[in-house]
Amino acid sequence: DLRVPGLGPFLTPARDFYRVDTALVVPRVDADTWRLRIHGEGVSRPVTLDLRELLARPLVEHDVTLTCVSNEVGGPYAGNARWLGVRLADLLREAGVRPPSRGGPADQLVARSVDGMTLGTPVETVMDGRAALLAVGMNGAPLPFAHGFPVRMVVPGLYGYVSACKWLSELRLTTFAAYDAYWVRRSWAQQAPVKTQSRIDTPRPYAALRAGRVAVAGVAWAQHRGIRRVEVRVDGGPWQEARLGAADGVDTWRQWVWTWEATAGLHTLEVRAVDGTGAVQTGVRAGTVPDGATGWHAVEVRVRDLG
Numbered sequence: 001d002l003r004v005p006g007l008g009p010f011l012t013p014a015r016d017f018y019r020v021d022t023a024l025v026v027p028r029v030d031a032d033t034w035r036l037r038i039h040g041e042g043v044s045r046p047v048t049l050d051l052r053e054l055l056a057r058p059l060v061e062h063d064v065t066l067t068c069v070s071n072e073v074g075g076p077y078a079g080n081a082r083w084l085g086v087r088l089a090d091l092l093r094e095a096g097v098r099p100p101s102r103g104g105p106a107d108q109l110v111a112r113s114v115d116g117m118t119l120g121t122p123v124e125t126v127m128d129g130r131a132a133l134l135a136v137g138m139n140g141a142p143l144p145f146a147h148g149f150p151v152r153m154v155v156p157g158l159y160g161y162v163s164a165c166k167w168l169s170e171l172r173l174t175t176f177a178a179y180d181a182y183w184v185r186r187s188w189a190q191q192a193p194v195k196t197q198s199r200i201d202t203p204r205p206y207a208a209l210r211a212g213r214v215a216v217a218g219v220a221w222a223q224h225r226g227i228r229r230v231e232v233r234v235d236g237g238p239w240q241e242a243r244l245g246a247a248d249g250v251d252t253w254r255q256w257v258w259t260w261e262a263t264a265g266l267h268t269l270e271v272r273a274v275d276g277t278g279a280v281q282t283g284v285r286a287g288t289v290p291d292g293a294t295g296w297h298a299v300e301v302r303v304r305d306l307g
């Protein structure tokens with residue numbers, strides 16, 4: 001954690017973690033009667049699990065940054081947490097599921113929550129070795145009700161609406177051709193890997209600053225590809241390399257900071273990231289629909305001379 005004033009912590013406390021869902025009233029699922037059913041195409045051994053059975057399985061802890069497809073460039077719908085859970089791919093394999101690359105008939109895993117929400121995830125992605133979890137814990141505590149108690153999905157690299165079903169109750173194997181999940185029926189893309197993004201958290205837009213050294217800092221994410229470099233520029237000048245926080249693997253955001261010798265006047269700060277494959281974050285602006293916003297985050301500030 002770079003601990004720069006104005007920059008959020010590397011791990012987002014659950015109470016500060018963004019919440020995006022359609023639930024007017026947060027479901028309060030009873031842990032004793034909760035069940036998960038796994039069934040559908042290519043499931044040779046359908047599974048029904050209760051919470052005790054799920055918790056008796058090997059648990060892993062993995063840090064994953066969750067982002068919402070409806071996040072505008074520079075927006076707040078991103079958070080990073082330490083998730084504790086069961087590896088979903090193991091459970092699917094025990095149920096007889098094979099990914100499409102191994103001849104499995106289903107390419108879509110449809111998760112359904114107790115309140116009827118549906119989210120469709122590529123089976124191939126869930127089974128490709130990444131830490132796709134049925135999560136029961138968040139930052140060392142049971143999942144809060146608002147974040148999916150008792151069990152939610154977390155799949156590194158995919159936007160929440162295609163991966164992160166809260167209050168999970170059912171997993172059904174089907175195809176993308178045969179079924180559109182809730183948001184897909186409302187003009188969002190069937191498949192939505194996370195796009196590389198970076199954000200300036202400090203200084204805030206239209207901040208009034210004093211000339212001299214100013215810490216410009218924020219976060220950058222490209223889940224499951226990782227962040228290799230972050231660059232900042234002032235008033236459209238040359239890109240300058242920021243200092244990065246330590247890498248916690250490819251599934252989390254990275255904090256960054258760059259020291260600016262601010263001079264008097266009105267200035268525009270911009271940021272862009274380079275992901276783990278070497279691809280530079282695009283500056284082409286796109287809106288959030290259908291599969292995530294792009295563009296560089298820009299912040300305008302006013303700097304006054306000392307004295």
Ligand SMILES: Nc1nc2c(c(=O)[nH]1)N[C@H]1C(S)=C(S)[C@@H](COP(=O)(O)O)O[C@H]1N2
Pocket residue numbers: 017018019020021022023066067068069113114115117146147148159160161164165166167
């Ligand atoms: N049951 C249910 N799960 C859901 C949703 C929802 O509306 N209902 N929203 C999804 C979306 S769009 C996102 S971005 C993430 C947000 O998870 P969070 O609220 O824990 O941050 O949850 C996903 N899981």
Ligand SMILES: [Mo]
Pocket residue numbers: 020067068069070159160161
């Ligand atoms: Mo979302």
